[in-house]
Amino acid sequence: MKYFIAAALVLIIGALASAGVFMMRDGRDGKPKTSNMMRALALRVGLSILLFLCILLAYKMGWIRPTGIPIER
Structure with a gap:
């Protein structure tokens, strides 16, 4: 998934x-x-929307998850 996002950003x-x-x-x-x-x-806008939808779908399917900043005590 990291490579897909990186390739989409390069495009x-x-x-x-x-x-x-x-x-x-x-x-x-x-x-x-x-x-x-x-x-x-128009291609740039279309690619940006497609990337957003793919990230949203990957989150909903559980392929990616937010990690956040760990809280240290």
């Missing part, structure tokens, strides 16, 4: 970085083309 950051690249690259010709940037941002 989310990659989608955000590609949206930034598209934002900087588009519009140099005088014609704004934001479809690539919007598609990358």
Whole structure:
């Protein structure tokens, strides 16, 4: 589960970085083309929602559990 979460976070950051690249690259010709940037941002939002739902499902199924900070006496 740790590797799935790490891979999902890398994909989310990659989608955000590609949206930034598209934002900087588009519009140099005088014609704004934001479809690539919007598609990358939509992918990022979709991946974030999917990751949240997977973490929620894993918690409900008992695959992961919160550990918290141990109380020392």
